[in-house]
Amino acid sequence: MIAPSDLTAAERAVARAVPRGLEVDLRAAGPASPGAGAPVERTGPPGAGASAERTVRASVLRAVLLGGARPVGEVPALRLAGARVSGVLDLANATVDCPVRFRDCTFDEPPDLHAARTRQINLTGSVFPGITAAGIRMDGALHLTGCHSTGEIRLAGARIAGALLMEGARLESGTGEVLLLDPAHIANDLWAPGLRAYGRIRLAGAELGGALNLEDAVLDDPAGLALHAGNLTVGSGIMAARLRARGEVRLTGARVTATGNLESAVLDNPGGPALTATVCTVGLDLIAASLRSTGEVRFRGARIAGRLDLSGATLSASGAALSAEDSVPDARGAAMDAKGTALNADGCAAGELSLRGAAPVGGRVSLRRAQAGVLEVEPGTWPDEVALNGLTYGSLLPHLPARERLPVLDRDGDGYVPHAYEQLAAEYARIGDDDSARRVRLARQRRHRRTLPWYGRAWGHLQDATVGYGYRPMRAATWLAALLVAGTLAFGLHHPPPLDAGKAPGFNPLVYTLDLLVPIADFGQASAYAPQGAYQWLSYLLVAAGWLLATTVLAGITRTINRP
DSSP states (O other): OOOGGGOOHHHHHHHHHGGGTOEEEOOSSSOOOOOTTOOEEOSSSTTOOOGGGGEEEHHHHHHHHTOSOOOTTOOOOEEEESOEEESOOBOTTOBOOSOEEEESOEESSOOBOTTOEESOEEOTTOEESOEEOTTOEESSOEEOTTOEESSOEEOTTOEESSOEEOTTOEEEEEEEEEEEOSSOEESSOEEOTTOEEEEEEEOTTOEESSOEEOTTOEEEEEEEEEEEOTTOEESSOEEOTTOEEEEEEEOTTOEESSOEEOTTOEEEEEEEEEEEOTTOEESSOEEOTTOEEEEEEEOTTOEEEEEEEOTTOEEESSSOOSOTTTSOOOOOOOOOOTTSEEEEOTTOEEEEEEOTTOOOOBSEEEOTTOEEEEEEOOGGGSOSOEEOTTOEEEEEESOOOHHHHHHHHTTBTTSOOHHHHHHHHHHHHHTTOHHHHHHHHHHHHHHHHTTSOHHHHHHHHHHHHHHGGGTOHHHHHHHHHHHHHHHHHHHHHSOOOBSSTTTOOOOOHHHHHHHHHOTTOOOSSTTTBOOOTHHHHHHHHHHHHHHHHHHHHHHHHHHHHHOO
């Protein structure tokens, strides 16, 4: 119990003001800034008073807040501006039944609100070395707008019935963690546009009834994990346009009811993942248009009901996404190998996946088993290595000739992937471009040929040269016509002698050559005449060529009929 005679002038002013809800303004200069409709009790004229005159002991504040009876008809509240709070404001496990507001105050020690029960706390513009408030129960909002914290803000297990407001706040910590909300329940928004956080933010397992707003925020963690929000639940959407982060932004298993917006964000984590959104769920769109990232962007196993928009994005496995002006410098080592993965969306399912207008990806792109109703990507966006096995899409935009799409399939790091060719061929067939579909299927056979032993490759070359694996039937007609002309001329100049002059039909060089070329036909010419010498070898060549052409044509027809 502190005797009134032991109180300073500032402390007596606070003791008088709290029961009536008045504001005590101890700021050294400038007019008072009372709350809306709140009168002000001053200790002197504006600008008067030294630092000691603005000091209020935390023990006095505790005694006032947890004091006894309140005047009838008054609404008590602690409203203090410009004060220096000395000592630890210890409200652990306490019940504070009046609003508390510290505006532009400075705390020597972290306030201890562990497991406290409060109405509303406002620390707008204040400076403090962290807050200990794990397990706090708050009936209203927690205002940290414009504050400056130099230690950890611990809100693990907190339950806040209102919003957590941190617009323009600056968080720093020597331990690497600046804000801990895992797990916590906030019934409304976590509103932090313009936040500057130099250390790790932990939202793992947190539940937000409203939105997460990190627009124009800067997150910088020297340890490499700027935002840990695994299994975060967001009742509305994520607003993070123009977010700048050095270190990983982790949203593994997050559930977002509405839209996630990372438009024009800059993410930098060379040597590791820049954005991890694996197995996350987004109820509407995930917009990352004009995203700039250094490090792997992961959407593996994500479920996005609407559009995954990476249009105009610049994705790189290494390099520098942030300039010196974007964030504080660090020295976390060299960039990862340029051949690393820049985009990993294995198993991702989205209504639309768009890379329209994106820069050439500076690293591997992996879309194994991904599903997209619409896939929009220009050939120039694909990198030197891709992984497309199992990728399915209902439509591929923009519509381009097969010769522009096929080189991408040849870059698959898994080697020959028949599914990728068939998926592309099916897309051309779906829009009625049968010529492009045949080109793709022919390219598939040629790519498959490279995986065969020498004799298989030789046979494949023969099928390709003769009938284009059945997708170029006019080649067979050309070969047949050429051989028919050559045989007709040769045997027309040198008739072969008949086997039986009395029974042999009249010799016709055209029909005789056709009889040799077509193995299933018998015009009675080949069996009636017996060429000699070089012409005998010519007849053997025509017979062999006829069998080969017939076999390859039949194989091509069978493949054409049976192809999907």
